[in-house]
Amino acid sequence: MKFEKYRIEAENICVDYNGKVALYDATLRLKAGQICGLVGMNGAGKTTFFNALTGFVNLSKGIIRINGESLKTAQQDQSVAYVPQNEGIDSDFPINVWDIVMMGRYGSMNILRSPRESDIQAVKNAIGRVDLLEHTFTPIGNLSGGQRKRTFLARAIAQRASILLLDEPFSGVDIRTEKLISELFLEFKKEGKTILISTHDMIHIREFCDLVLLINKTVVAYGDTSEVFTPENITSTFGGMSPDFLFGPES
Amino acid sequence: MDGYFISLNINSFVSEPLTHDFMRKAILISSLVAAVCGLLSSFLTLKGWALMGDAVSHAVMPGVVVAYALGVPFSLGAFIFGVGSVALIGFIKQKSRVKEDTVIGLVFTGFFALGIVLVSKIKSNIDLMHILFGSPLGISLSDIQQTIFISILVVLLLSIFRKDLMLYCFDPRHAKTVGINVGFLHYLLLTCLSLAAVVGLQTVGIVLVVAMLITPGATAYLLTDKFDRLSLISILSSIVSSVLGIYLSYWFDIETGGSIVLVQTFIFLFAFLFAPRYGIFKFKKLLSSE
Numbered sequence: 060m061k062f063e064k065y066r067i068e069a070e071n072i073c074v075d076y077n078g079k080v081a082l083y084d085a086t087l088r089l090k091a092g093q094i095c096g097l098v099g100m101n102g103a104g105k106t107t108f109f110n111a112l113t114g115f116v117n118l119s120k121g122i123i124r125i126n127g128e129s130l131k132t133a134q135q136d137q138s139v140a141y142v143p144q145n146e147g148i149d150s151d152f153p154i155n156v157w158d159i160v161m162m163g164r165y166g167s168m169n170i171l172r173s174p175r176e177s178d179i180q181a182v183k184n185a186i187g188r189v190d191l192l193e194h195t196f197t198p199i200g201n202l203s204g205g206q207r208k209r210t211f212l213a214r215a216i217a218q219r220a221s222i223l224l225l226d227e228p229f230s231g232v233d234i235r236t237e238k239l240i241s242e243l244f245l246e247f248k249k250e251g252k253t254i255l256i257s258t259h260d261m262i263h264i265r266e267f268c269d270l271v272l273l274i275n276k277t278v279v280a281y282g283d284t285s286e287v288f289t290p291e292n293i294t295s296t297f298g299g300m301s302p303d304f305l306f307g308p309e310s
Numbered sequence: 311m312d313g314y315f316i317s318l319n320i321n322s323f324v325s326e327p328l329t330h331d332f333m334r335k336a337i338l339i340s341s342l343v344a345a346v347c348g349l350l351s352s353f354l355t356l357k358g359w360a361l362m363g364d365a366v367s368h369a370v371m372p373g374v375v376v377a378y379a380l381g382v383p384f385s386l387g388a389f390i391f392g393v394g395s396v397a398l399i400g401f402i403k404q405k406s407r408v409k410e411d412t413v414i415g416l417v418f419t420g421f422f423a424l425g426i427v428l429v430s431k432i433k434s435n436i437d438l439m440h441i442l443f444g445s446p447l448g449i450s451l452s453d454i455q456q457t458i459f460i461s462i463l464v465v466l467l468l469s470i471f472r473k474d475l476m477l478y479c480f481d482p483r484h485a486k487t488v489g490i491n492v493g494f495l496h497y498l499l500l501t502c503l504s505l506a507a508v509v510g511l512q513t514v515g516i517v518l519v520v521a522m523l524i525t526p527g528a529t530a531y532l533l534t535d536k537f538d539r540l541s542l543i544s545i546l547s548s549i550v551s552s553v554l555g556i557y558l559s560y561w562f563d564i565e566t567g568g569s570i571v572l573v574q575t576f577i578f579l580f581a582f583l584f585a586p587r588y589g590i591f592k593f594k595k596l597l598s599s600e
Contacts, residue, residue, distance in 0.1 A: 077404065113487045134489035141487050152356060152480050153537045162477050166488030172473035198535035218488065 064127050066091050066222055066253040067112065072121030074107050081107040083277050085121075089253050089270070091221070094244060096268035096284070097257040100297055103275045105257040109224050112255070113141050125222065133222075137166045140215035142225040145204050148211075155196050156210050160185050163217035185217035190239060205236030212243065223247065225256040229263055241267065264288060327560045336446040339457055340513045340552040340570070346461045347522035348548030349468055350506045352541040353499060355527030356479040361411065362396070363523040365418035366500070367507035369395030371425025371516055374441060374508070379432045385460050385508045392504025393497070395421050422516075444515035444567040446556065457509050464502050464509075471498060476537055513552065514567035521571040522548065529578045532585040547577050 067089040074082045082104035089095055099105050110116040111123060114130045125133035133139055140163070163185070164178040174182075186192055189209035199207060208228060215223050228240055244267055247254060258264065264271055264284060271288050273279040273296040280292040327333040354363050370388035377387025395417055402413045429438045440448070449457075468475065477485045478495040486492050503523070510519035530543035555570030562569075583589050 110483075113483055115483050115486050131489075134487060137488055139487055141483055143481070143483070149356075149480065153531070153535045153540050154476075154480060155536070158537070159480075162481070162484060163488075165473065165477060165485075165490065171470065200535060214484070 065089060065124075066093075066126055067255070068122075068124040068127075069108075069112065070122050070124075072111055072123060073119045074104075074111055074116050075119050076116075080276065082111070082274075083120075085274065085278050087255075087272055087278075087281065089255065091251040091253055092248050093269050094248060094254045094256070094267055095270040095272055096264040097255055097272050097274065098261075098264065098293070098296060099257075099274040099279075103296070104277075105274065106226065108274065109141065109226060109255075109257070112222075112224055113139060135166070137218050138220055139222045139224065140218045140220035142208075142211045142215050142223065142228060144226040145207055145231050147226070148199070148207065150200050150202075150207065152199060155198050156186065156191055156202070156213075157182065157195050159199065159210050160213045160217050163214040166218070181217045181219070182213075185213040188216055188243070189213040203233065205232035208232050209236055209239065212240065221252055223252055223254045225254065227258060228256055229258060229260050261288075261293075323557070323561065327557060332447050333556070333560065335449060335454065336513075336566075337553055337556055339449055339454055340446050340556055341549045342461050343457065343509045343513045344522065344526075344548040344552035345545050346464050347506050347510050347519075348526040348545035349465060349541055350502055351523050351525070351527030351548065352530060352537070352544040353468070353475055353479060353527075354503070354523055355531050355544075356476075356537075356540075357499065359499075359503070360520075360524045361414055363503060363507075364520040365399065365414045366392045366395060366503050367510065367519040367523065368418040368516060369421035370504060370507050370511070371422050371441065372428055373425075374511070374516075375425050375428040375432060375436060378436050379428075383456055385456055385505060388508040389501065389504045391421060392507060393500055396500055425516075440515070441511060442515050442517050443565065444511060444513050444518070446513040446566055447559075449512060453512060457512055460505050460509050464505050467498060467502055471495065475499060514570050518567050518571045521574055525571070525574040525578050526551070529574075529581045532578075532581040532588045535587075548574070551577060 065088045067087060069085060069087045071084050071086055072082065073080070073084065085104070085108065087095070097105050097108060107116065111118060114134060123130050125138050126136075128136070160182045161174060161178065164174065164181060165172050168174065168178065186195055189212050191206060191209055191213065194202065194206060199210070202210065229237055232240070244254060256268070265288065268284050270282065271284045272281045273287065273292055275296050275298065279296045280287045328337075354360065370392045373387030373389070373391030374384045375387075377384040399413050399417050402408065402417065403410050426438070429436055429441070474485070474490055474495055475498070477490065478492060478499070482492050485495070506523060507519050510522045514522055526544040526548035527540070529547050530540045533543055534540050551574040552570050555573045556566060558564065558573070559566040559569040581589065584591055586592070
């Protein structure tokens with residue numbers, strides 16, 4: 060793996076849904092071990108950005124390279140893991156923690172997806188890392204918001220992806236989960252994983268994002284958090300509203 | 311009916327119909343069809359494809375008629391029109407501002423109407439009533455062979471791709487992310503739906519086949535939080551409904567397809583009321599609070 064090169068390279072990507080532009084001319088480059096915050100209003104294109112990086116929507120323009128390879132190769136290499144928002148999950152689905160985490164291994168299993176000993180170990184290990192061992196066989200519907208979030212984080216760990224995309228990882232979680240996720244992020248960083256998180260929570264961005272990407276249909280500002288995450292930039296990202304109004308004076 | 315029913319010897323209730331060859335055949339074939347539809351039902355319930363099931367099962371009608379007229383296996387015609395209808399739904403939805411449920415309703419009724427018109431125009435030995443309402447008691451040998459073949463095919467496909475389909479229903483984005491071909495799974499499920507609609511119409515007919523595809527899964531969904539169990543309960547409730555439905559149809563001289571679907575509906579209502587966790591009486595809560 061070429062660590063000196065970029066893990067994620069998105070060059071001038073455009074996405075439109077049936078003629079409606081959702082994202083245009085967006086560029087992002089991230090290296091190994093970098094944590095980047097993705098900030099924007101609802102409808103600013105955060106989810107579209109994630110959809111593009113997971114290959115869930117087609118680009119109308121631009122190119123995405125993951126570890127220097129095409130998106131298709133990255134998918135086959137299990138390079139990208141996506142951790143969905145809690146709202147994006149059907150919590151009535153008849154499935155338990157173990158089965159969800161095992162889905163992280165599907166891409167590298169045989170066609171019947173029958174787990175090998177190594178898969179079982181990876182799943183156990185991942186569930187242990189997010190501290191859910193006592194809930195291993197709990198149906199998803201009986202988990203709290205934080206436990207649910209940790210389940211999907213465990214799936215990403217089991218997948219052994221080098222890039223993690225997290226959609227609102229801190230929304231609707233308890234303090235314990237929040238602390239655990241923060242600790243995991245620092246571990247991931249040490250392991251050389253690249254992390255992109257979308258969040259509404261400005262405090263978390265300052266806490267552990269090296270870089271921040273402000274978007275409003277396109278890139279408003281991008282760079283080191285200390286330089287880019289200014290009240291002026293945030294205001295223009297959120298369509299002219301002042302950050303004080305949006306997040307209270309302490310932001 | 312109670313006096314008649316109670317005085318009836320249970321033994322003869324079960325065994326007497328089995329002395330007839332057509333009843334043995336009907337019960338065996340209906341059980342097979344029920345098992346296939348029940349298995350598929352567990353996926354459709356989770357994917358939220360009830361309306362799609364309704365659409366496809368009606369849209370296969372012209373395919374069945376044309377296939378009969380041309381003398382090719384009716385499953386082939388059904389398959390082409392089933393998948394074709396969904397492709398058309400997708401196309402119209404994308405190219406117009408009409409909402410999806412409207413497009414679905416519009417396309418399948420159009421196909422269905424075409425089928426009815428074709429039956430009346432193509433003079434053949436097709437009995438419209440048999441296609442519309444099923445005729446498990448009068449099923450022909452070639453239909454039996456085809457039904458068995460399709461059933462095995464559908465069960466095989468759903469078994470091989472069981473876990474992928476579960477993932478596709480649960481979290482298609484993750485499937486895509488780890489390099490699983492989501493488009494293939496979409497059309498696989500669609501293919502199985504078209505084929506199941508074809509075998510289903512043998513027993514309950516086109517009008518009611520959608521019940522075979524959604525009711526057993528919905529019933530099972532109220533009874534368990536495990537996917538494997540959901541499929542199993544769905545298959546069992548489907549088979550029980552078919553067998554019981556045929557018996558009731560025999561003893562009370564009522565329409566077979568309607569009888570089967572009514573039994574399914576009653577089983578669903580029973581689960582709806584009395585399911586331990588998800589029924590409206592929530593017996594588990596009552597028991598644990600004592």
